[in-house]
Amino acid sequence: MYNRLYLLGVVLISAMFFLPSCDNGDGIEAESSKMPDQVSYNFHIRPILSDNCFACHGPDANKREAGLRLDIAEEAYKALKETPGAHGWVPGKPDESEAYRRLISDDPSIQMPPPESNLKLTDREIRLIEKWIRQGAEYEKHWAFVPPISSKLPEVDDENWPKNEVDFFILAKLEESGLKPNEESDKEALLKRASLDLTGLPPTLEMMDEFLADNSAEAYEKAIDRLLSSPTYGEKMAVYWMDLARFADSHGFQDDSYRSQWPWRDWVIHAFNKNMPYDQFITWQLAGDLLPNATKEQILATGFNRNHKITEEGGVVDEEYRVMYVTDRTNTVGKSLMGITMECAACHDHKYDPISQKEYYSFFSFFNNIKEKGIESSVGGPETYAKRPLMEISNAEVDSILTFINKKDTLDLIVSVMGELDSIRPTYVLDRGVYDRQTVEVQATTPESILSFGPKYEKNRLGLAKWMFNRENPLTARVFVNQIWQEIFGRGIVSTPGDFGMQGALPTHPELLDWLAVDLMENGWNIKRLVRHMVTSATYRQSAVVSKKKLEKDPDNLLLSRAPRHRIKAEFVRDVILASSGLLNPEIGGPSVKPYQPAGLWEGATSGRGILSVYKQDHHEKLYRRGLYNFIKRTVPPPAMIIFDGSNRDQCEVQRPITNTPLQALVMLNDPTVLEASRVLAGKILKESKDSEANIQKAFRMIVCRTPTEQELGILKRYYDGRIQGLNEADAKELLAVGEYPNPPGLDTIQLASLMQVIVSIYNLEETISKT
Template identity: 60%
Template sequence: MIGGITRIAVWFGLSSWMLSCSSDSSQGLADIPETVSYNLHIRPILSENCFACHGPDANKREAGLRLDRETDAYAALKEQPGRHALVPGDPQASEAYLRTVSTDSSERMPPPSSNLSLTDHQVRLIEKWIRQGAAYEPHWAFVPPVKAALPADDLGWAQNEVDYFVLKGMREQGLTPNQSADKRSLLRRVYLDIIGLPPPPAVLDQVETAELDLDALLDSLFANPAFGEKMAIHWMDLSRYADSHGYQDDYYRTQWPWRDWVIHAFNQNMPYDRFVTWQLAGDLLPDAGKEQVLATAFNRNHKITEESGAIDEEYRVMYAVDRTNTLGKALLGITLECAQCHDHKYDPISQKEYFQTYAFFNTVAEWGMEESTPGFSKKSPAKLPMLEISEADVSDILHFVNLPDSSRRVQALLANMGKGANYNSLLAESNVLKVSVMGEPDSTRQTYLLDRGMYDAPLEKVSPGVPEAILPFPEQLPKNRLGLAKWLFDPKNPLTARVFVNRIWQELFGQGLVSTPGDFGMQGNLPVNQPLLDWLAVDFIESGWDIQALLRTIVLSATYQQSSQVTAEKLERDPENRLLSRFPRQRLPAEGIRDLVLASSGLLVPEIGGPSVKPYQPEGLWEAATSGRGNLSRYQQDTGKYLYRRGLYTFIKRTVPPPSMMLFDASNRDACEVERLKTNTPLQALVMMNDPVVLEASRVLAERLLESQQPVPELIGNAFYRILGRKPETAERLILEENYRTFFEAFEADGARAEQLLAVGEYPLSPSLPITERAALMQVISLLYNLEETITKS
């Protein structure tokens, strides 16, 4: 089979179809289980069809009936004291069941007006559940995880604990695991997953004659500073990091030193509990230094406004709400935001508990807006409190901050601020970086439950607290963000470890064990393998919250090392590959595509950290899409080495995010995002065929290969090896050589066209090399970059 050469423009069709299929599509045809479980079978039905009117939200509850708690469901009905919604053991006496089978439209539940209805299979499940006693179970995600005993391995396949649980799930569905991937494929997979870069040819050569020692490979990759950059990408998404404020005028922000800290923390393998605690409450730690305070910029990455006419209190409340919602989604994996305006309709979280959690983040001494009109000043603008970082700090305690030289910073400031800026004042400003962080709390500010979540409608006063259904807040903990962090990492907290383990699993396999990573609540999907998730969560805690140990456990499993080959039987039985009887093929993230192109061509500048950079993008985009005001009103493209930094460092203006990255589903960082959408559009193919980064990389790689003066077949083979991590098959090589000849003849007949093609990008040309050969080889390399296999991890 030719590895994608003839399918350049047909991208990921099969994988997209598989992702869009529902694993529950055949549930209605399934047999009724011998024992019906509330959590597995009944709660999803009630949550989807009943809880909106008969669930936790008291404001929307109808007929006084609550079905999410057994005591309420068993009680006599308020409107019919002689009847009960559920009578354990007797479906015919259970009004909830009788309403589902009623032929009277005025009695039937869910009511026809809701456009909801139960399938026959769901009705039969409910009926059998009631006959078996209508036993309720606590929601799985609100019960602390425990390590289950390892299942049996009847194949002798397992390499570590992960595999026992995965194999059990496969065998229950009649599936068997794939054989292990070949050495080069596995090497490429591990490189892309751990440092986000392809393996260099010298490393690929080594596995030709030696065994692949994954344990030793992981040691070397964890020691590579690129590890921290790769890990930081997903953390930027959930922390909503950007280089501008957002909203219409969208001014510049200097938060990148915090990004440098995140990279540093991952490279130091900082335990996850400390990593998060510093970000939530580093300023409240005893003897907190500048590094701990810098970490708290996590809380201040949200959008802020600088527009005249904004109401301070309205926006200040929005900022505290954003911090609260980020805590819920990023660290707890629950839809806490649903309780801002009313009691949560599905999860046991009241509106009062929402604002009790909000109270932890409501004491920052900040204003809601920052006025940028010349001559206007305010004691506490939106960016305050701020941490000042001097060059002395960088040479001492904050050595991980990549402080650019003063002249470059001044040039950047001048470019952003336009004409009339004072050079000397800018030079003084450039010597001190200012990062928005958490600061001394405003002890005078009270927190209130807000009616319908409106900033100007305070009701009762509330004090800091948490949702009791997750874990009560211990009395001995301080009621501040530091206490909140300690609650978060209490060994009895059922969510924190599960949520992070699930996200790491998602990073490696493309989909978490819980496929709704931001919702472990009643409306979220059940884990595909809860014993595995719980085993990993407990092991993560027992390891001291060791992130690299977690990655090592998963990568060293036979599950991770499987080939991605798929048979018709496996595609039919498990189209979404939820049971992992093969390794999933996944397109690289937007940043990963850029990094692969730059690294394989030799253009990548491996410098760690520093300010965000502005690579090529369509001319006039910023100017046409924004208000025309502010210091980011025009795009000033970078030059030199700054054009070739990793995708992590690409400048993100929230109102006009980088177009090529957005087309590959990157986040615009408006809000916390724990999972990127997966889309396929023709525009993605157009980006790969026309983006100056891809074309320039193709030219530079062609020139570097031609300098070796090897025969054309070897040049093409070397390019293939660098880009795809393997040698071309005979059929592939013949197609590429024929393409080269076609391009060569065309450019030989039209030299001007060749010169125009080679003029792309700012990297210096190699004029001593023949134009026709350069252009022809450049086109072949561009073709390789456009292969589906190139930007796919498999």
């Protein structure tokens, strides 16, 4: 009976609280159909052609019809083979442009797109194409391959709303669309949002009280600066970088034994906390070992490109797997640092972006000269912990030059790093990407369409890093700015952060993206400055309330007329639970840990060999470490993390999905960590006070980070009173028998179990694990 009542209470409370808020009045005008003064091929025409025309008249020669190709200017302008004297586009003359004439035709036999395709251009799209032709039908180089320039801040009607430059770009687009931004969020919600975004942790009661009591004009900025200076900032930022760098604690593949890359993770946390400039942060990771008189720290940073999967299975072909590792590094750098789908050119010329297969293997060459093998040892051998080339770290070095490494209770450290061969390994174009089908030899260089590599750079990874941070490189700053924007606002200005190419999404605010990119470069690639600029904007400070009209006009909040509202990442769900309950172990860095996990998962998915064949749960303070430090075995990743959309780190991931599934609710209702945290928090609160209403209010503030309304408090109090009446001693003891953390002595068992269940219910509120 008590389980049914418990579930009923959770359902009622969860249903009542925190559905997205709506109001009716924001005075939205009808969407403007105003035509742009200057029609852009990149931003106006190409999206129309891509959606409606390129399937038959685009880059795929096998599907191209009528010999007409519309994605390349010279092809689109030339005479058509099947219609003598006709041309796809005739600059300045829509009536003589055969493609346009067919777009506006009512004759089904010549109409384009053909009626059977179920595609049809809108009147506005046709008018855009007509105006573009009249203006010269000019094709443009792809926007992402043109170096960013800092445009003048746009003019806005409401000059009082912007707090910094970001807001002018956002507000200009809102006003153009007939929308108004939301009012600033209340202080409690704003502090929680900023704390989650900058540290991954909820604010403490002390932080909340201090912020609420500070009525100065600088109160918010002061709070932001405190959060940015906290060492937990580096841990929060490191979560995103672990996905991008495909960091894990095992090698992957079937045997999937242990690897000791965690000192590299300690370095990443350290680099973010000391605010290492982004150009240095990346240069060290790409080529720290090639810097003059490279230090141990610089070499350690190159672990970034040794985080890929490594086989330990017998019978594999050494060269096949070595090539696989080089391919992984090539694709990871392309996707994570350049926002380009380089992998599409491994087997043939890129179908959509101007990157040839030869250019792919020329880029591949930068990573092909490492002193490594495809297979080096069997499971359980001494090289299990890292694969050559490797770096050993001594106690003396941790005490002196690598003080950021948390080496407590660990053996000598071995980390896989980058290291060049003494000679140059030749690189060849591989026919269809097959490791042993070498064709022509190539030299290290970069795609010409992005930025010429030129003779001034070394033909190695250090030269590549210098090329990436050339002021004329169009991608590096844009891609990073977009990733940070995605971390703060939930969606990038370019919603495809790993694809800035032709098939990627267009930026919603291209001028803002470029302004931020240029500002980053001109201010020393300062990461904290970039983050601060975003979180102190009026755009960021808006309420998340959404009106019906805004929901209809901008359902995905692309224009940012309100603050985004979405579930936080898997690691931070764990962090919120541990931090709010007081269980969190604040230790920074060190080896990964193995918290509670359902029995038998590892054992059922292993070859039975190696030191990771059996799951050995950690105990004591290790159970309460942040989600960042959860042990990730690639073949059997942490189940709670995966249910909350965590990555198994098989490959570079620059964007996690955001979901809300029944399985996530089951985790929050049954995970031992949630239940233990609820029990521990209940015990701590009861130790201080026996006032049930005050205790519930305190728990609510600690978990949800705001004061509950009278209605909310009343519901929770009635639920608590019902538990007091409904629980017997045996049931209460059963509920409390979860987790290793001891109960405080001297407390009433039924009161403790009742408050525990109320707290479980609060943890299960949508608002608790959402950023609002």
